[in-house]
Amino acid sequence: MRKKLGLIAGGGQFPLKVCDSALKQGYLTVGVGFKDYTDPLLASRVDEFLWVNLGQLGKVIKFLKKNHVQEVIFAGPISKPKALNLRPDFRAAKVLFKLKSLNDGAIFKALIAEFESEGFRVVGPQQFVPDLIAPSGILSFRKPSSIELESFKFGWPILKKIGNLDIGQCLVVKEKIVIAVEGIEGTNATIKRAGELGGKGCVVLKAFKPGQDERIDMPALGLETIKTMIEAKATALFFEAKYSLFFDLDKSLKLANEHGLTIVGIKEGKI
Amino acid sequence: MRKKLGLIAGGGQFPLKVCDSALKQGYLTVGVGFKDYTDPLLASRVDEFLWVNLGQLGKVIKFLKKNHVQEVIFAGPISKPKALNLRPDFRAAKVLFKLKSLNDGAIFKALIAEFESEGFRVVGPQQFVPDLIAPSGILSFRKPSSIELESFKFGWPILKKIGNLDIGQCLVVKEKIVIAVEGIEGTNATIKRAGELGGKGCVVLKAFKPGQDERIDMPALGLETIKTMIEAKATALFFEAKYSLFFDLDKSLKLANEHGLTIVGIKEGKI
Structure with a gap:
């Protein structure tokens, strides 16, 4: 059975590069895009795709689970000033509420922990885009x-x-x-x-x-x-x-x- | 004999306030102003006055000594972006050259040390403008x-x-x-x-x-x-x-x- 990569995609070309590389490596890809951030092209390249609003963490996790994703990768930036208006769902609010700081590093660490607590393995971009x-x-x-x-x-x-x-x-x-x-x-x-x-x-x-x-x-x-x-x-x-x-x-x-x-x-x- | 205060004046109204207060307290005042920074009004309020360019440290010290100044006060801001074009004289260059950092705090500490090494007492604004x-x-x-x-x-x-x-x-x-x-x-x-x-x-x-x-x-x-x-x-x-x-x-x-x-x-x- 082919491995499934969950691609949580921010802006720019980076998610597309990761997607192409994952496909070449034989992965099935399951993409999540954020409205106003993610290049719509991604939808046509991945095997399954979901649009969400920034902050809909519960929806993302449910979608990845439904598609039996094992590995998750975060690729592409989310502009922080725009992200300040995000509306967290219940699950995202729970994560954010526990944090003492909402600076990038603190949020990213918490996100990784949250995905790992659901059994996903969070991987870095190194294996997919070593040339970058x-x-x-x-x-x-x-x-x-x-x-x-x-x-x-x-x-x-x-x-x-x-x-x-x-x-x-x-x-x-x-x-x-x-x-x-x-x-x-x-x-x-x-x-x-x-x-x-x-x-x-x-x-x-x-x-x-x-x-x-x-x-x-x-x-x-x-x-x-x-x-x-x-x-x-x-x-x-x-x-x-x-x-x-x-x-x-x-x-x-x-x-x-x-x-x-x-x-x-x-x-x-x-x- | 009246005490003499050397007033090294940056921009804004603060040097004038300090000057007025020092005069009220019975000081003779000796002012130094920086071209393009200091309010020219100060020249008419102090007992002696000298215009210098930013960076003319030797000239400032010589002027204060000639006027038998005992106490020195720094008052009023020097806008840092403008100050980046300063041309240090030999004495200022010597001070700057020794410094590992040219951030404000490092420069101010070195300036205080330089004035104290010449026998001046560097005082803070507290005694002159306690209401501020x-x-x-x-x-x-x-x-x-x-x-x-x-x-x-x-x-x-x-x-x-x-x-x-x-x-x-x-x-x-x-x-x-x-x-x-x-x-x-x-x-x-x-x-x-x-x-x-x-x-x-x-x-x-x-x-x-x-x-x-x-x-x-x-x-x-x-x-x-x-x-x-x-x-x-x-x-x-x-x-x-x-x-x-x-x-x-x-x-x-x-x-x-x-x-x-x-x-x-x-x-x-x-x-």
């Missing part, structure tokens, strides 16, 4: 300057401590000054603001939150990150290798190289 | 709701930890979610952003950074804070009592009351 796992090392033609390296060394431990508080994944630094800290606005908005505040030469850091679960909340980077950096006149990007997803890596590096950016994957805190 | 020291307790007609109280209890320890990292003084929270973290953009910009991201009902927290020196970097609140909160549809303000300055307190409370805001001064972490 962000590599380590200096990926751009240009190496970081000594000032950019100093900004990385200054900012990275601060970002890890902010991550410990389960706040943002992104920090923008310029010459030993913290310019901008990500809240729920997302990385691109944070980079844009930093450009307005700090001017040319900002350094963007994006890290995995210590103690979080890489099955849901991997930092995501891509062409849009590079475009936003160019617009904001930021010159360097240091990101968490292995625990981040880098979409359109080749195109992103090409664009970064054309604009003289330096792009560095950090592994275990080091270049 | 923010009081504790529930100051508004409306008491905080249980949800607002929960937001305070959730956010205050997080803000203190961010303060430990010497980042911002302001955090905006909504129902156990961190909406916005202050970087160098300032409190009002942070509140505005939070309103756009989180919608109605945000709770604004503003705290003194643990381990910082209250002689320079007291959190400042006032009419503009309340106006920004109203615009952003934030409903509650919790601030650090005793270690904050609250400008135009009566007018601010009147406006807050007209709009049903709750305003609470926190003392030693408690209401």
Whole structure:
């Protein structure tokens, strides 16, 4: 009997990529999409599909069980500002009510626990999209300057401590000054603001939150990150290798190289 | 012989208030103003005055010494984004070069140490403007709701930890979610952003950074804070009592009351 993968899909192309890969690996796929978030294309690719509103946790679990799903994967972002208006059903309310914090990490941990308590195995994206796992090392033609390296060394431990508080994944630094800290606005908005505040030469850091679960909340980077950096006149990007997803890596590096950016994957805190 | 106070003046009305109070207390006043920051009115109120550019530390110290200043006070904000273009003179460069961080707290500590190494006594604003020291307790007609109280209890320890990292003084929270973290953009910009991201009902927290020196970097609140909160549809303000300055307190409370805001001064972490 073919294994069944329950695909809980947020926005963007990522759920489609995961779906295609799962099909290739011989899975039957059961998709759940959120109205206003998920690409409707997904419905035609999966074997079974259900539209829900954000917050309808009971309905999702019931649907996955009915379809005898064994493994569950969460793929694709849910924009946090929009999600603030969610209407939790009874089951979601029960989960949320128990939480001391509703920051991302806390919610994701609780979600994983809730699915596991129902006997599902929650899997990460690594086995389905290994090519999206962000590599380590200096990926751009240009190496970081000594000032950019100093900004990385200054900012990275601060970002890890902010991550410990389960706040943002992104920090923008310029010459030993913290310019901008990500809240729920997302990385691109944070980079844009930093450009307005700090001017040319900002350094963007994006890290995995210590103690979080890489099955849901991997930092995501891509062409849009590079475009936003160019617009904001930021010159360097240091990101968490292995625990981040880098979409359109080749195109992103090409664009970064054309604009003289330096792009560095950090592994275990080091270049 | 009359004592001499060296008044190093940033923007706004605060330096003028300190100056008037010092004159009343019998001081001779020696003012230093920064081009593009300091109200030119100050020049006519002090006994001696010097304009400098931001970063001319050697010139400031020489001027204060020539005028036999014993006590020095820093009053009035310097907008950080604008200050990023400063050109340090030799002495300022020496101070900045030694620092591992150029966040506010680190710079202020180094400045105090530099002035003290020259024999100046750096004093806080408390003795000159005791009426501006923010009081504790529930100051508004409306008491905080249980949800607002929960937001305070959730956010205050997080803000203190961010303060430990010497980042911002302001955090905006909504129902156990961190909406916005202050970087160098300032409190009002942070509140505005939070309103756009989180919608109605945000709770604004503003705290003194643990381990910082209250002689320079007291959190400042006032009419503009309340106006920004109203615009952003934030409903509650919790601030650090005793270690904050609250400008135009009566007018601010009147406006807050007209709009049903709750305003609470926190003392030693408690209401």
